[in-house]
Amino acid sequence: MDLIRTRIRDLRKALDSKEISAVELCGEYFKRIEAVDKDLLSYITVTKDEAMRSAENAQKLIDEGKSSALTGIPLAIKDNICIDGVRTTCASRMLENFIPPYNATVIEKLNAQGYVLLGRTSMDEFAMGGSNQTSAFAKTKNPYDLERVPGGSSGGSAAAVSASLAPAALGSDTGGSIRQPSSFCGVTGIKPTYGRVSRYGLVAFASSLDQIGPICNDTRDCAVILNAICGHDRHDATSAKAEVPDFTEKLGQPIKGMKIALPKEFYAEGVDEAVKDAVMNAAHELEKQGAVLVECSMPGLKYAIPAYYLIACAEAASNLSRFDGIKYGFRGEGRTFEELIRDSRSRGFGEEVKRRILLGNYALSSGYYDAYYKKALALKQEIIRQYNRIFEQADVILTPTAPTPAYKIGSQDSDPVKMYQADICTVTVNIAKLPGVSTTCGYTESGLPIGMSIIGKRFDETTILQCADAFEQGFVPVAPKL
Amino acid sequence: MAIEIQTIQHLCELSKLDYDEEGMKKVMGEMSDIIDLMDKIKEFDLTYDDTKDGNDIRFGDTREDDPEESFPTEKLLSNAENTDGCYVVPKVVD
Numbered sequence: 001m002d003l004i005r006t007r008i009r010d011l012r013k014a015l016d017s018k019e020i021s022a023v024e025l026c027g028e029y030f031k032r033i034e035a036v037d038k039d040l041l042s043y044i045t046v047t048k049d050e051a052m053r054s055a056e057n058a059q060k061l062i063d064e065g066k067s068s069a070l071t072g073i074p075l076a077i078k079d080n081i082c083i084d085g086v087r088t089t090c091a092s093r094m095l096e097n098f099i100p101p102y103n104a105t106v107i108e109k110l111n112a113q114g115y116v117l118l119g120r121t122s123m124d125e126f127a128m129g130g131s132n133q134t135s136a137f138a139k140t141k142n143p144y145d146l147e148r149v150p151g152g153s154s155g156g157s158a159a160a161v162s163a164s165l166a167p168a169a170l171g172s173d174t175g176g177s178i179r180q181p182s183s184f185c186g187v188t189g190i191k192p193t194y195g196r197v198s199r200y201g202l203v204a205f206a207s208s209l210d211q212i213g214p215i216c217n218d219t220r221d222c223a224v225i226l227n228a229i230c231g232h233d234r235h236d237a238t239s240a241k242a243e244v245p246d247f248t249e250k251l252g253q254p255i256k257g258m259k260i261a262l263p264k265e266f267y268a269e270g271v272d273e274a275v276k277d278a279v280m281n282a283a284h285e286l287e288k289q290g291a292v293l294v295e296c297s298m299p300g301l302k303y304a305i306p307a308y309y310l311i312a313c314a315e316a317a318s319n320l321s322r323f324d325g326i327k328y329g330f331r332g333e334g335r336t337f338e339e340l341i342r343d344s345r346s347r348g349f350g351e352e353v354k355r356r357i358l359l360g361n362y363a364l365s366s367g368y369y370d371a372y373y374k375k376a377l378a379l380k381q382e383i384i385r386q387y388n389r390i391f392e393q394a395d396v397i398l399t400p401t402a403p404t405p406a407y408k409i410g411s412q413d414s415d416p417v418k419m420y421q422a423d424i425c426t427v428t429v430n431i432a433k434l435p436g437v438s439t440t441c442g443y444t445e446s447g448l449p450i451g452m453s454i455i456g457k458r459f460d461e462t463t464i465l466q467c468a469d470a471f472e473q474g475f476v477p478v479a480p481k482l
Numbered sequence: 483m484a485i486e487i488q489t490i491q492h493l494c495e496l497s498k499l500d501y502d503e504e505g506m507k508k509v510m511g512e513m514s515d516i517i518d519l520m521d522k523i524k525e526f527d528l529t530y531d532d533t534k535d536g537n538d539i540r541f542g543d544t545r546e547d548d549p550e551e552s553f554p555t556e557k558l559l560s561n562a563e564n565t566d567g568c569y570v571v572p573k574v575v576d
Contacts (some may be wrong), residue, residue: 101557103494195541234545241540306523317497324498325570328561337574338498346500354499355509359516361496362489375523412509417515 001028003164005479008073008221011167014071015062022055022062022072026116029074033165036482039146041138042160044079045087046119058114069224071114076166078157079120081212082129082201083107086117090203091135092125094323094330094348104201104461105236106170106212106229113228118166121156124436125350127172127205129153130180130422133413134352138141141409143185144448145281148406151181157215158185163482168216168225172202172262174209175308176426178399179438182215183401183451186440186477188468189215189465190222193458194433195240198233206315207238209308209430217477219469223247225460242459246427250466256290258467260454261394264391271403278442278450279400279456282471286398289470300383301428305420307383308427309356310363310376316353317360355416380431387432393455396467400425401438401451425453435461440477447478485514 001020014020030048037043051074058072077083080090082100084107089095103111122138124131132140132155140155142148143163150159154171158181161169171178173191190213197212200365204210214225226247233239253297262283267276287293325331325344332343355430363372390397401427412418429436434455441452452471456464490510494500502508555567562569 027519100559101553101560188490192521237544239545303523303526306520310520310523321498326562327558331563334572336572340572342500344500345498346533349499353510354497355516356508357497357499358490358493358513359495359520362513363520364519365493369526372520374530375526377532377535378528379523379526381531381534382526416512417519420516420519 001025003028003032005164005477006167007217008070008167011073012069016067022116023052026051026074029118029166034164037165039141040143040159040163040165040482041140042121042156042163042165043076043119044089044091044137044156046124047086047117047280050086051116051118054114059118061114066476068113070110070228072116074116074118074166075110076118076121076157076160076169077107078154078169078171080123080172080203081106081170082203083117085283086120087255088120088203089137090126091123091137092348092350092353093136096136096330097377098328100201101353102201105198105233107201109229121154121160121169123156124153124352126203126353127153127174127177127358127407128177128316128352129354130419131412132156133409134350136350142406143482145406147408148448149409151184151402151406154179154189154215155181158182158187158189159183161187161215161217162480164479168214168221169214170212172210172212173430174205175423175430176310178213178215179436179451180402180423180427182438183440183449184406186449186480187215187256188222188437188439188459189213190220190226190437190465191429191435192226192230192461193240193435194430195238195242195461196230196435196461198236198239199232200235204319206312207317207319209312218472219437220251222437223251223465240459247461247465251464253466254290255286255467255470255476258291258396259294259394260286260291260467261294261296261390261397263296263390263397263399265298265301266399266445270424271400272405274444275400275403275405275450279398279452282441282452283398285474286467286471296390296393298386298390298428300379300386301424303379304383304428304431305424306318307376307379308423308431309420310360310372311380311431313356313360314363314373315360317357317364320353320357332397352416383428384432387428387434389478396464397455399453399455401453402426405444405448405450429453429455434458435464437464437468439472441471441475443478485510485517
């Protein structure tokens with residue numbers, strides 16, 4: 001079977017019509033992973049034996065006519081989502097041998113449908129980064145150009161889908177970690193509204209910003225996975241008690257009259273001309289379909305990077321304090337309790353994670369708390385107000401997903417400030433707890449994908465999916481040659 | 483603004499992290515640049531109002547405090563080194 005950019009719904013048809021069995025399909029993906037991933041490095045762990053067993057069980061369901069949307073569908077899961085009995089490393093030496101004793105809620109939900117786990121995808125260590133180059137185990141490359149980064153932190157998930165080493169994957173997004181790698185790798189990824197998907201079992205980076213979401217070949221597949229993983233969870237006090245719609249309900253509906261806002265600050269200096277052109281061309285395509293473009297402004301964007309990093313790192317410093325080398329994780333050496341903890345953390349964490357812990361503790365420490373952390377919270381309120389004002393006159397917002405296409409490996413790694421500033425187009429969506437989907441809207445002259453983001457009102461994923469899908473129906477994506 | 487060595491040492495203390503001399507020098511430079519970027523927020527003239535946090539999402543109510551079966555001890559301890567039916571730490575009392 002041709003696996004190149006094959007969509008979940010095509011696989012569903014092939015499985016249900018017995019064109020291919022779940023075991024055969026799974027085997028085909030492992031063959032491709034074996035052939036391609038030695039260069040790409042998108043997986044940290046491949047779970048072949050477990051996958052074959054799951055595929056056999058899935059086949060029984062299919063044979064009995066009891067298949068759901070994801071029965072027998074192979075998926076890759078980012079390595080920060082806990083799976084009972086399967087090594088979950090967060091791409092960190094700290095968790096190199098960690099075997100979770102329980103399943104994340106999203107995994108329970110996928111299991112209920114009989115999905116098949118292909119393996120655990122690489123990421124920036126503890127989801128801190130936008131290049132996948134902070135991974136301790138697999139510094140993933142971009143399928144369109146192996147000298148370039150795949151984005152991050154869910155870079156392994158995006159690269160695996162882009163290179164057809166999985167038909168879809170789960171990622172997590174704290175400041176753009178689903179959308180930016182989706183943009184760099186030419187695939188589609190959605191960060192749902194905060195609270196839409198349970199975070200139970202997601203290794204916490206910044207608890208008020210983290211959200212799990214799918215990365216797929218297109219918007220329609222994203223909707224299928226959202227249908228499987230969303231919903232309130234009693235194990236997560238921040239999961240919302242909001243009605244869960246059928247996320248496919250608006251797909252294919254005309255967008256005539258849909259108001260699309262273009263905040264001018266997202267198209268300002270610092271954003272590549274090729275990116276601006278591709279996103280504006282997409283805006284005009286949507287206009288041709290009957291959408292109405294609305295000019296608007298988000299002046300708070302210029303403070304978004306410090307606000308995001310202060311909030312995210314403050315939460316990370318607190319969340320990562322649990323890693324002490326005693327209950328689980330890398331165990332250092334020391335004659336005293338204090339020495340053991342310091343050695344475990346100093347050698348277990350990578351440099352970027354340590355920098356963020358230091359920054360978080362700086363923002364929270366006496367004398368700096370009001371000037372930095374509380375100021376960042378004030379800015380969060382202002383950004384929410386500014387989004388609310390835009391949504392008074394628009395249904396969705398259209399922006400570039402990243403200021404540039406995928407950049408060369410090594411070109412930004414030594415400069416944390418440059419790395420942080422590259423998150424400018426995505427972080428406000430997490431701060432305001434909004435849903436955002438990134439899909440490919442064009443390619444550079446050298447063939448690198450360019451992504452655009454469609455941002456919606458809280459819990460209005462169906463409208464952004466409708467808009468992204470409307471664009472995709474007239475767009476021909478180009479798969480990487482791998 | 484160059485960050486002072488005492489500040490970094492204090493942060494390392496709070497963070498339970500150690501650097502060797504070279505690492506300390508490097509992280510001081512990086513943190514100085516990062517704090518410069520964060521300082522931009524000081525231009526923003528608004529005060530945080532914790533009564534208007536905008537968190538208007540209805541989250542789940544706290545679940546009932548029902549007793550549930552706990553994870554098996556062996557499973558939890560399997561991720562810890564030096565186990566002997568319990569977590570082992572360096573001697574803290576003479």
